[in-house]
Every structure is written in C-alpha cells, then in structure tokens.
Amino acid sequence: MIQRNRGRFYDSEREVKDLIDEGHLEEKDNEGIEVPFFDFDSIIVATDNFSLANKLGRGGYGPVYKGKLQDGQLIAVKRLSSASKQGFREFKNEVILIAKLQHRNLVRLRGYCIKGEEKILLYEYMPNRSLDSFIFDREQGLLLDWQMRFDIIRGIARGMLYLHQDSRLRVIHRDLKTSNILLDKKMQPKISDFGLAKIFGGKETEGNSERLVGTYGYMAPESATKGSFSAKSDVFSFGVVLLEIISGKKNMGFYESEQISSLMGYAWRLWTEKRLLDLMDLSLCESCNMNQFTRSVHIGLLCVQDDPNDRPSMSNVVTMLGIETLPDPKQPTFYERRVPTNPASYSKLATSLQLDSIYESYEDGR
Structure with missing residues (x-):
C-alpha cells in the first residue's frame, strides 16, 4: 500500500x-x-x-x-x-x-x-466530437479537405509517439480507433479513452492479457489471436486509422469481393496494381496532395504488417510522414472475418472472441 x-x-x-x-x-x-x-x-x-x-x-x-x-x-x-x-x-x-x-x-x-x-x-469539451462522425459521413466528410486530414494523421502520430516514448510514463493505448479520436474547435485531434491502456515500466516491451481487449477491426493479429500487446500493436491500429482517414471507408465490414473483405486487403491490392489513387475518398480529389497521399497509403501498409518486428515504431512513422523514400511493405494476411449485421449474432461473436468493446461499438453505430 x-x-x-x-x-x-x-x-x-x-x-x-x-x-x-x-x-x-x-x-x-x-x-x-x-x-x-x-x-x-x-x-x-x-x-x-x-x-x-x-x-x-x-x-x-x-x-x-x-x-x-x-x-x-x-x-x-x-x-x-x-x-x-x-x-x-x-x-x-x-x-x-x-x-x-x-x-x-x-x-x-x-x-x-x-x-x-x-x-x-x-x-x-470538443465541439466537433469524434473523427468517425466526419470521415464516415458523406456530407460531414466534405468539411475535411486533404490538408486537414493529413494534419489529423500527423497529430495522432505525435500523440502516440508521446505515449510510447516521450511521456513520463510509457503507455500502450490498446484501443486506438477513429471513434476514440476527438476533434477540437480547430479540428486538432485528441486521443481519448484510456480505460484499457497499460503502463510499461523498466525494460518491458510487451505483455499478454488473459482476455482479448480492444475493438475488432483495429486489433493487431497478435492481439486478436493471442492477447499479446506492445507498442507495435498500437502501430497496427494507427495504420488502420490512417487508411480509414484517407479513404473514408471502414476497415470493419468493408467488402470488395470474396477475396477481399477488409480495407487493408483492398489497399494491398491497389498497391500491387499501382492504383493507389483509387483508394482516395472522392471528396479529396480537388484538394489532395498526391505525393502525401501515396506516402500515407505506403505508411499505412507498413503499419499493418503481420509481424510486429516488420512494423515501424511511432518515432519512425512521424519521420516517414515527411520523407519520400520508404521500404516496401509485406503483404498482410487480412485475418479479419466477415461480421454479421444481426445484433444477436454480433453479440454471440463478441462473446466468443471475449472482446471488451466490440459490442458497445456496434450499439453506438460505429
């Protein structure tokens, strides 16, 4: 005591x-x-x-x-x-x-x-509420041009770098997602919801949880399958958020074909076919900086790689957002399964996965 x-x-x-x-x-x-x-x-x-x-x-x-x-x-x-x-x-x-x-x-x-x-x-008080209320709404999304979205991405990256490295405590968030990013009156992003966060002390670099925590669709493969977490699992979540911001599409419930049932899978296919601009939210066509956009997709794919060791640190992410030459990403496995739209089925899935926040997110329409 x-x-x-x-x-x-x-x-x-x-x-x-x-x-x-x-x-x-x-x-x-x-x-x-x-x-x-x-x-x-x-x-x-x-x-x-x-x-x-x-x-x-x-x-x-x-x-x-x-x-x-x-x-x-x-x-x-x-x-x-x-x-x-x-x-x-x-x-x-x-x-x-x-x-x-x-x-x-x-x-x-x-x-x-x-x-x-x-x-x-x-x-x-955050007058503009959460990021997801903008990027997943066709009318609200028009209010976020490319420069605003890129500034939001950089702000989230700086906030995560502070948590992982620069604060007096080293913190793993464990539930980073667009609905947990709030926007102030100047549309500056603020990371919120630290109920599931963990402090790392001494030489600790990773941990394991007896229950799976987080939100399905943003969880790294090692978190969703084994309950393990680290700064690199937060990096994975950041990669998903980044891809959602620039595309205006949700990773959860995304469906392109029988072969591609996640936004990550769609982004990877466009990468291999050299059609990255097809990922762009249509509302960004006039304002978009093409170099920044393709770099952002590239960084997003680096962040969602399967092996945590292949993912960049948040320090590297902040640096990469401002440079041109980046390493090539490896293909992620797109571990996500299709999720039923029926609430009862959704609740059963949440129970089977022992997730802490998936069902609440469904009820809130996120």
Whole structure:
C-alpha cells in the first residue's frame, strides 16, 4: 500500500501502477492524481440533471453530456452505464493516466466523480466530437479537405509517439480507433479513452492479457489471436486509422469481393496494381496532395504488417510522414472475418472472441 503524503505526485511507472491497483478511489485520494474530484450535485447542475437537450451522444461505455461549470467552462461529461463492461479498475485507469499525460494531441481530463454506482468523467469539451462522425459521413466528410486530414494523421502520430516514448510514463493505448479520436474547435485531434491502456515500466516491451481487449477491426493479429500487446500493436491500429482517414471507408465490414473483405486487403491490392489513387475518398480529389497521399497509403501498409518486428515504431512513422523514400511493405494476411449485421449474432461473436468493446461499438453505430 502506498503511504500518501499530501502534495506528493506519483510519477514513476511503479508508483502509478500501484496507485491504479489500489482497490478504491475517493475524494481524499486526489492528492496523487492531479485532477479535481467533483461532487455529484455540481455535475447535476452543470448538465441540467443530465437533460436530453445536453446529451451529445452515447459511447461504448455510456452517454455523454455537454455541461457548463460555474466558472463558465464547457465540459463533456461521460456517465458510465451500470451495464457497461468498463469496471472500476478501467475507470480508475483512465482517471489516473489522463491526469498524468499532458500533450496537445491527448484529451484533457477536467475531473471525476464517484457516488454509489455512479462513475463519471469530466473532459474538456470538443465541439466537433469524434473523427468517425466526419470521415464516415458523406456530407460531414466534405468539411475535411486533404490538408486537414493529413494534419489529423500527423497529430495522432505525435500523440502516440508521446505515449510510447516521450511521456513520463510509457503507455500502450490498446484501443486506438477513429471513434476514440476527438476533434477540437480547430479540428486538432485528441486521443481519448484510456480505460484499457497499460503502463510499461523498466525494460518491458510487451505483455499478454488473459482476455482479448480492444475493438475488432483495429486489433493487431497478435492481439486478436493471442492477447499479446506492445507498442507495435498500437502501430497496427494507427495504420488502420490512417487508411480509414484517407479513404473514408471502414476497415470493419468493408467488402470488395470474396477475396477481399477488409480495407487493408483492398489497399494491398491497389498497391500491387499501382492504383493507389483509387483508394482516395472522392471528396479529396480537388484538394489532395498526391505525393502525401501515396506516402500515407505506403505508411499505412507498413503499419499493418503481420509481424510486429516488420512494423515501424511511432518515432519512425512521424519521420516517414515527411520523407519520400520508404521500404516496401509485406503483404498482410487480412485475418479479419466477415461480421454479421444481426445484433444477436454480433453479440454471440463478441462473446466468443471475449472482446471488451466490440459490442458497445456496434450499439453506438460505429
């Protein structure tokens, strides 16, 4: 048990892991967390008692509301559903990690609240919501020209590099996807949802989970089949996100032919046929920088290679986004299976795969 000293911050990997592993989280504990504890009544006032008028949407773990604090600051209030699979440990994981991680491309946590069964997270308010609401919507997608999309890709890459290498903690996100990328008023990307994240300490480079966690379609093959994860499994997820951003198509549920049932497979075929421009979202035709586009596809394919050792690090990705000469990718195996559209069948698939967030994503329309 950590002996708390008022005013002390817990910065090392071991100290933060111990803080997360403790079986409680109360107002008196916030000395080591660095974000304020809010009482439930103040959240009721801020959201007008969670009124429908303030409801922004429903994420995988519960509804999200717009709120306004007494000082006029706008916030997004995530109220975790009692039926959610995100338990207390995941909630505490998110509270502590986001408080410890400060970067322009990570979402900022403004506070948290626990009262009885209520578990609530207060984030900075993002007026443009999530990236998936733009790139997978024909009308909204028109608002994102090539330069904006390329800037979003670079911002996500810088945020992931910070998590893996540059922060005071080394963190593996484990659930990077387009719906977990939020956009501020300037359309700058902010990585969110750290409930499944893991801290790596010392000389650790990879780990294994007894259950498969993440979202199918973004999970690296080694994560989906063996439960193993590393910085390179995050790189795989980044590659999928990159391909989705530039194509406007979802990897999950993509279907081109009997031979090609994933966006990755489609991108690989276009690579081999030297028809990469066919992958482009049609709304980008007038604004696209062709060199940046083909380089982005190239990087995406490098990131989704089967062997983690073949994938670049996020440091290399950030560098490659600005250079012309890149190594050739190897063909991925496109491990994805077709997913049924019937909710009952989808739930059965999620159960068989023991995934933490696939079914919630389906219910949210993602």
